[in-house]
Amino acid sequence: MDIIVLRPGVTSKEIRHIVKKLEDMGFKANISKGTERTVIGVIGDTSKITEDEVNSFGAMPGVEKIHRIIQPFKLASRDFKAQDTLIKVGRHTIGGKRVHVMAGPCAVENLPTLLKIASEVKKAGATFIRGGAYKPRTSPYSFQGLGELGLRYLAEVKEKTGLPVVTELMDPRDIDEVLRYADIIQIGARNMQNFRLLQEVGSYDKPVLLKRGLSATIKELLMAAEYIMSRGNHNVILCERGIRTFETATRNTLDLNAVPVLKKLSHLPVIVDPSHGAGKWDLVAPMAKAAIAAGADGLLIEVHIKPEEALSDGEQSLKPDNFTVLMKELRAVARAVGRTI
């Protein structure tokens, strides 16, 4: 059901034209004349009306505005599936009672450093190793990642520590390499609306960690999940990582409202990245605790042995010591909200 609001002074010819178009599409039109506006209620399964068709009504003479009643995402919605989706990755389950912490460096730099970080975060209680082999960087002159070599390092670290791997895919042409080495494929914030990439990862059943774009609405994040799911892959983990606002004191504004809103609108698991969301290492701990208190199913945290020598994002990386302290604090908060870590 959608609602078409007509302009004051709409002619009956214009109304007939709109009604005819609706009927040609298989709908019935329910016209109500109010004191100030006439409104057409569209009767029938309007969930099949595409945004394009809605737009085209907006171009008709006499139409002032259209109100959509139904959310445009389907497979991703709670209406479609009421129970929480649980995603199995090896022996872990994401979306259940246990909160998972995925930790590691922003970028894979070399094997010894990666291995050292992985051992430390594992010891502290992290259940996944994260690290980028392909890095989307604002500047063409910045370190762009080690590419496939980085993926091989991740695989080696997984073998030694048992930690499954979360790593980013930037280009559909790299899908085979990433499928081979990753346990969870990350789609970065800047690629949240790279629709070809979404379709690509939608064609496999490998779990996808989908980060919210810097200026993406919650609805658009769910539409991006829908792109993946509409190709058959329902293993999507949503990730809030901060949005762009006018505030300059922090790198981004972590939108924790998004956690309960996503939980309400969708059945998919929701994790939070406080490292990007705050952008400064000394803000990571309070925001990580806040994320769990808000109901997040997991965290993505940047950890580096020597942040001041990190090839990227040093400013927001925790040292292993701080990470270990944080994990202890997180366990207390998780317990307070009925979860475990």
Next chain:
Amino acid sequence: MDIIVLRPGVTSKEIRHIVKKLEDMGFKANISKGTERTVIGVIGDTSKITEDEVNSFGAMPGVEKIHRIIQPFKLASRDFKAQDTLIKVGRHTIGGKRVHVMAGPCAVENLPTLLKIASEVKKAGATFIRGGAYKPRTSPYSFQGLGELGLRYLAEVKEKTGLPVVTELMDPRDIDEVLRYADIIQIGARNMQNFRLLQEVGSYDKPVLLKRGLSATIKELLMAAEYIMSRGNHNVILCERGIRTFETATRNTLDLNAVPVLKKLSHLPVIVDPSHGAGKWDLVAPMAKAAIAAGADGLLIEVHIKPEEALSDGEQSLKPDNFTVLMKELRAVARAVGRTI
């Protein structure tokens, strides 16, 4: 110390002109010629340079940009005062180990309803009653509050329950009434830069709860606190209540990053209003818990006996039952982060 960056091609006459102006103001100029730009370091106590004077340098020929090194707020900054400020209100202390929950209706509507709400929130553990007698409303046709009558109801409820009163001042002409009845004077988000009002409340020692404006940066919030403090009133409680962003799924975007950032930059207590920050009653509980996990010193929560009959903000008000459950959950989270409620 400030830094003046000069344009490429700046003339030596232009540089002399700038240096002269600096020297006339009592500063020394330290000129460094870099490969791409020449830069003037301003030596001396630049904290006394006003924003106006900075602006006026920006208007001089040859100047490309000015970088200020020092934050423009002083009395509100941690540089000025390293220890946390504790604010005494009756037998309570805000800013210490104990987290305070200030609860009540958006607007004072009538005495029996207010009394009922106050008894319920007190029983659940709230330590302050909040309620508006003067209401800033987007529409001139909306309920504007009971005015002084509302203040008298608050006083009566305080007498009966012992809960101190938080209520809003909108107009300097109402200061006497509000001083008489309020224990904490609230300055609302829309008035955060109503500078005359800030100066007014700065002239008394009554504690002020200063809400962040919808599009105010953290720096501007601290400058607003500075307005109050510069008049002598150092009893300022900062309040994050959500900022305006592109996201439309929630009424505002609650910026919990602001909690640790404010704690780092300032010694003033910081509380959070999850009711306005989320704008929907079923989001209040997760965001209240998140606020405490992030380090907030208190919460401001809207509670109403019958939200569906509330004269304002019904959509975001909790019922007493939900509030009681929430208080229990909040206690667990507070304990997990080393606080009490």
Next chain:
Amino acid sequence: MDIIVLRPGVTSKEIRHIVKKLEDMGFKANISKGTERTVIGVIGDTSKITEDEVNSFGAMPGVEKIHRIIQPFKLASRDFKAQDTLIKVGRHTIGGKRVHVMAGPCAVENLPTLLKIASEVKKAGATFIRGGAYKPRTSPYSFQGLGELGLRYLAEVKEKTGLPVVTELMDPRDIDEVLRYADIIQIGARNMQNFRLLQEVGSYDKPVLLKRGLSATIKELLMAAEYIMSRGNHNVILCERGIRTFETATRNTLDLNAVPVLKKLSHLPVIVDPSHGAGKWDLVAPMAKAAIAAGADGLLIEVHIKPEEALSDGEQSLKPDNFTVLMKELRAVARAVGRTI
């Protein structure tokens, strides 16, 4: 007419409860069961439903969302008055074919400077002198304006040049002074939702120049105009002056879309302030031309004899020479869009 969308799984008891409430308010309920949602159309004059009442429906069990069909502003809307409002100020008419340029310093600093600026801008073709006697400043340590003395200087300059005066009112307690000296009372961006101030200027018939708040939507700007008009003063001039966004290369983002949108929704004249909208003097000329091309009825431009010595906003002020060149260019653009200056 408003639309109430019900949650999936709403009970018939909940529906009856909502219908009863509507009927008690004097409306009829038109229930349509769609495939995915049930929707209630509210029949009757819903323009009288306040935002509060809408909110209270949002708090009822079974309600998912409410779509309002009618804009919440009335007196300010084109629905209420189809023809453009023309505002007479002395011998000038704002809102007609002629575009008015209001120019002068940000703040009144002293009489000789003000007089010199006024003579220059008059010679170049400006029809109003602008200048602040009461200045809202971000910092309590910045120049706060000359107060009533500044108003007297403006009056003296008006007497000598014949230019009517535009000046800001910040505090309802200054209304008498400002009424005495101003031809147009400016309400600044930070006070756009200082509702007591709006009500105050609404009680006289003196024209009001109402600046859009930094984060005010177009709808909220019109609601602020409605506050003034609902008290009887229909002489409101709307002013776009830049909004706050994530972009940091400019002080604000001048939203010229607002010009045709305001013209479509409202009958009130619309002017543009490119000085604040861009925040840098060398951007003022292109944006002033763009504003006129977009259909603005006037401009507010900051001009100073010596911007580098201005007590405020020097960085965005034009020198008289540049202003004179700009006025010539503006005349050409005005002619191109069928206007005069």
Next chain:
Amino acid sequence: MDIIVLRPGVTSKEIRHIVKKLEDMGFKANISKGTERTVIGVIGDTSKITEDEVNSFGAMPGVEKIHRIIQPFKLASRDFKAQDTLIKVGRHTIGGKRVHVMAGPCAVENLPTLLKIASEVKKAGATFIRGGAYKPRTSPYSFQGLGELGLRYLAEVKEKTGLPVVTELMDPRDIDEVLRYADIIQIGARNMQNFRLLQEVGSYDKPVLLKRGLSATIKELLMAAEYIMSRGNHNVILCERGIRTFETATRNTLDLNAVPVLKKLSHLPVIVDPSHGAGKWDLVAPMAKAAIAAGADGLLIEVHIKPEEALSDGEQSLKPDNFTVLMKELRAVARAVGRTI
């Protein structure tokens, strides 16, 4: 030259550590002790310091903040090349005195419609045909474009009308087809930071029309241009198409400030897309005129024979009649600012 601001209480050991790191990188450190902060000026060619390295300084103990003096883009900057870049496309030159209007449907739908639109816009004075064969759509259920077939239709229309073709590339795997048929390759807003795609189009000399991302700063737009230019392709046309803000009355907020700012910072041509920038057909004309008045080198305008039947963006498309009227008006505005169309 960059500036490193140190925290109050920084130790001399921390300072030595920072100075050593700078010296190891080949820079000299100029330490100035101010009254409130100590500051290190970095002497040497800091344009070679990457953002990563800046970030890594931010992670060092004792560092409060870093101010970069130099813009991070080089090839795209006016510092690098003072004269305007002129881009030749067939017999046209973009970036010179003549303003170019690129018009056509949002998406290529079928050959007869495309041909009809092309003939109409050519007759009215457009110099390029625009139309998408690959369409980035928010919903996976929306029309995704005709793909290569659409490109062939564009080629056929080009042959018949002589209008060169502007069309979008979404996926690096489609580069060969798009290179074959397009005269200008468009990179859409959602792909502005699809860095692999930028590198791909940077490897050819085909002109690239680079649209600003919905939440991209002006600096980030120039960094995206830098990505393309750093691979050898200097034929980049920048396009302002509206940014995302809190305002919901329009689809986007057209940021015309960006036009003069980009012209000041860069030598690249700048065009404006008022169709996306406003999002409603009746706002296109005023904003197109405003764009030219602000100094744009061209316009991108959506035109459709029957907007109400368009498969995408009907709501913001002009009909040929309105487009013809607009072109006449645009000529007058162009003349007023010393340009031609």
